[in-house]
Amino acid sequence: MTNILTDAKKAMTYDAIVIGTGISGGWAAKELCEKGLKALVLERGRDVKHIMDYPTANLEPWEFPHRGKGTLEMQRIYGKTANEINPFQLKADEQPYIQEKPFRWTRGYHVGGKSLLWARQTQRWSDFDYEGPLRDGYAVDWPIRYADIAPWYSHVEKFIGVSGNRDGLASLPDGEFLPPMETSIVEQHLKGIVEKHYSDRHIIYGRCAHITKPQPIHSQQGRAQCMNRTLCNRGCPLGGYFSSNASTLPWAQRTGHMTLRPHSVVHSIIYDEKKGKATGVRVVDSESKQMLEFYARIIFVNASALASTQILMNSASTRFPNGLGNDGGVLGKYISWHNYRGHVNANYDGYMDRRTDGRTPTNSYIPRFRNLEKHNMDFLRGYATGLSAGRGFARSQEGLGEDLKKHLTNPEYGEWGVGAWMMGEIIPIESNHIRLHPDLKDQYGVPELIMSCDWTENDDKMVKDYIEQLTEMFTVAGFKNIRSNDSHSAPGSDIHEMGGARMGHDPKTSILNKWNQVHSCKNVFVTDGACMASTSTQNPSLTYMAYTARAANHAVEEIKKMNI
Amino acid sequence: MVFIVGSAISLPSWANGLSKTVTYQPGTSLSADDNPLLTSVADTIIPTTDTPGAKELGVPALIQKILADCYEKDVNDSFYKGMNWANDKAKADAGKPFAECTTEQRLVVLKRAQAEDPASDQGKFIKMAKELTILGYTSSEYVVKKVNKYVMIPGHYYGNVPLNYVDPNARN
Numbered sequence: 001m002t003n004i005l006t007d008a009k010k011a012m013t014y015d016a017i018v019i020g021t022g023i024s025g026g027w028a029a030k031e032l033c034e035k036g037l038k039a040l041v042l043e044r045g046r047d048v049k050h051i052m053d054y055p056t057a058n059l060e061p062w063e064f065p066h067r068g069k070g071t072l073e074m075q076r077i078y079g080k081t082a083n084e085i086n087p088f089q090l091k092a093d094e095q096p097y098i099q100e101k102p103f104r105w106t107r108g109y110h111v112g113g114k115s116l117l118w119a120r121q122t123q124r125w126s127d128f129d130y131e132g133p134l135r136d137g138y139a140v141d142w143p144i145r146y147a148d149i150a151p152w153y154s155h156v157e158k159f160i161g162v163s164g165n166r167d168g169l170a171s172l173p174d175g176e177f178l179p180p181m182e183t184s185i186v187e188q189h190l191k192g193i194v195e196k197h198y199s200d201r202h203i204i205y206g207r208c209a210h211i212t213k214p215q216p217i218h219s220q221q222g223r224a225q226c227m228n229r230t231l232c233n234r235g236c237p238l239g240g241y242f243s244s245n246a247s248t249l250p251w252a253q254r255t256g257h258m259t260l261r262p263h264s265v266v267h268s269i270i271y272d273e274k275k276g277k278a279t280g281v282r283v284v285d286s287e288s289k290q291m292l293e294f295y296a297r298i299i300f301v302n303a304s305a306l307a308s309t310q311i312l313m314n315s316a317s318t319r320f321p322n323g324l325g326n327d328g329g330v331l332g333k334y335i336s337w338h339n340y341r342g343h344v345n346a347n348y349d350g351y352m353d354r355r356t357d358g359r360t361p362t363n364s365y366i367p368r369f370r371n372l373e374k375h376n377m378d379f380l381r382g383y384a385t386g387l388s389a390g391r392g393f394a395r396s397q398e399g400l401g402e403d404l405k406k407h408l409t410n411p412e413y414g415e416w417g418v419g420a421w422m423m424g425e426i427i428p429i430e431s432n433h434i435r436l437h438p439d440l441k442d443q444y445g446v447p448e449l450i451m452s453c454d455w456t457e458n459d460d461k462m463v464k465d466y467i468e469q470l471t472e473m474f475t476v477a478g479f480k481n482i483r484s485n486d487s488h489s490a491p492g493s494d495i496h497e498m499g500g501a502r503m504g505h506d507p508k509t510s511i512l513n514k515w516n517q518v519h520s521c522k523n524v525f526v527t528d529g530a531c532m533a534s535t536s537t538q539n540p541s542l543t544y545m546a547y548t549a550r551a552a553n554h555a556v557e558e559i560k561k562m563n564i
Numbered sequence: 565m566v567f568i569v570g571s572a573i574s575l576p577s578w579a580n581g582l583s584k585t586v587t588y589q590p591g592t593s594l595s596a597d598d599n600p601l602l603t604s605v606a607d608t609i610i611p612t613t614d615t616p617g618a619k620e621l622g623v624p625a626l627i628q629k630i631l632a633d634c635y636e637k638d639v640n641d642s643f644y645k646g647m648n649w650a651n652d653k654a655k656a657d658a659g660k661p662f663a664e665c666t667t668e669q670r671l672v673v674l675k676r677a678q679a680e681d682p683a684s685d686q687g688k689f690i691k692m693a694k695e696l697t698i699l700g701y702t703s704s705e706y707v708v709k710k711v712n713k714y715v716m717i718p719g720h721y722y723g724n725v726p727l728n729y730v731d732p733n734a735r736n
Contacts, residue, residue: 060705062708064703066630066633067703183723187723188723356722358731397698400608400609400675401610401611401667
C-alpha cells in the first residue's frame, strides 16, 4: 500500500513546476528545461499551438462571416466587445473580480497568455530607473541594479529578436539589436526639431520584438522575418514577433523535459511546515473540476502580476497564515501600473508631396526626460511617450449614393496625422492593494480578488505636464490642430499591472529577494509583474523575461549547491 | 449572391461549439434575394456605377445576416420598422414602393430619414443601414483587392515615399 502511494506521488513529481505560459512562464520553461530539469508547465486555459491554433491569422477581410463583428452567441460568452477576429478572448464568467474601485483587468488565459496579445515594445531599464525609489524616497530600494540584469537583457534579446537602433542614450540602454524598420519623415522632422530645441529630449525608433533580419537562433526556432502584416494579435504564422507559442515553449518542448498541462488552474502552493519549504501546488482541473496535487523541488510563479499575487495570498499555512512569504504584511499591497491617460494628436501640412506606404508594427518613442538626472518637478518621476505620424488614405464617409461611393473608392491623402500617447510611472503606495474576498469564490473554489487601486495627485499632475509638453513640442514642430485629452481611464487599462509581491532587501517590507526568491521560502520564485518594486515607464515584458532567465539560472545553481 | 447559413464560410475553429444556428431570423419569410426593399436600400446607399455597388457585392444578404446574428431583437425591430417607414414615405411621396422608385426619389427618402430624430426607428435604421452597407462594401473582396489593392503578405513599411508612389507588390 505504501509503495502504491509512493509511486503515485512520484508520477506527480517533477524537478520544477512553472505556473503560467505567458511571456515570463515561457522563459522559465525554456531555461529550466534547457538546464535539464523536468518541468511541469501549468496553464489555466486551453492549449494554443503555434500556427495551427491561429484560425483567423490568414483570413482576408471578406472571409469573416460577420466581417469581424461578434455574434450574439459570442457576446454572450465573451462579453459585449466580442469579435470574430481575435481567437484569444476571455470568457466573461471565467474569473469574476470585485472592483472596490474601478479596475480593468485584461487577462490572457490560454497557452501563451498575453505574449500573443502584447504590443511587443521592448525597452531596457537603466539605473535612472533602478535607483529611482532610493533617490526620490518612495517604494523600497530595488535589490538589483542595471549591471545585474544587463547580461540577461542581452541573453533574452538575442533569442527573441529585437529590432532597434543603437541610440547611445544613458536613460534607455542599447541592446542586442536587429536592424530597425523605417520611421516616417514627419517623425524624423519632429525628431530633428525637438532634439535641437530641447537638450534633454530624444525621439527614437521604438524597439520591438520583431525579427527584421533572422539570425540562426531564430531559424532554429522555426521563426521567420516579420512581413509587416500587422495582424500580430491573431497569432503570427511566421513567428515574426516573439510569443511563448512561437519561441520559448516549443524550444522547451524540444528538450524532452517539458510537460505542458493546460486546463490547470492553480489554487495554491503547498508549504511543508516540517521541511520549511514549498513542496508543490494544488491544481483544479478546469474540465473535471477535480483538485490535484503536483510536487517539485522548485516552483516558478508566472501567472501574471495579480494572479500570481492571488496564488500567494491563497497559500496560507501555519507558518504563513497571511499568505506565502507574507511576513511583513505587504503581500497584495503597492499595486501599481502605468499611466496611459494622456493623449495628444495633431495634423501637419508640411511634406505634402510625401506620404507613408505600407504598415508598421512599431512606432517612435520618447524616453523619459522628466526628473531624470535629478528630481526638479512638482511631481515624482515622469513619462515616456509613444508616437507615430503617418499619411495614408483618408476615406470620407460623407453623403449617400454616388457621392458616398466616390469618397470610398477615391480615397484622398489628407494632411499628416500625428498621435502621441503617454506612458507614465505610477508611484506604488500601500493603499493601492488587492485582497482576497472573505466569502466569494470563483468556479474553481479560488477566492475572488478585490481590486482597490486609484490614481493619486501625482498622476494628475503628470498628465497635465505631459499634455503641456507634448503640445509645446508639437507647436515647435509646426503641427496644427493640436488636440489633447485625459482619458481618466480606469487603472489597469494599460495592461501593465505590477507589484503585489515586490522585490526588496528586507522581508518585512518586501516578498522577494534579489533573485526573485520568496525571502522566507526560497524554493519559490516569482518572476512576472508581481515582483516589480517600481514601474518606471518602459513596457515591462522584456524586463520580466530577463528577470525570469536570471532567476531560473540562479535556481539551477542553487539546486547544484544543494541550497534549495 | 445567395447566402445560406452555414455554407461557404465556416466559423473559425475556435468558435466551434458555438451554435451555428441562427435563432432569430428577422424578415422571417424573406431571404436576402427576395427582400427587394433591403436590396434597394443598400443599392441606393452605394449604387452600381461603372464599378460594382453594394447589391452586386452581396451586401444586402450580409446586412441581413449581421443584423440577425450580431444584434439584439430591439435593434432588428427598429431597423425593419425604420425601413418600412422609408417604404411608406416612398409610397406617399412617389406613389410606389421604395424599390420601384428612381434613384433620386430613393435618395430623397433616405435623406429624410437622416434628418429624423436619431433615436427614432427611422433614424436608427438609416444610421445602421449606412454603417453596415459601408462595412460590407469596404470589406468585400472586390474593394479590398481592386480598390484598396490590399496585400496581406509580403507587407512593407516605407516612411517617406512620393505621393504618387506605386508599390510593385500592390495588386493592380
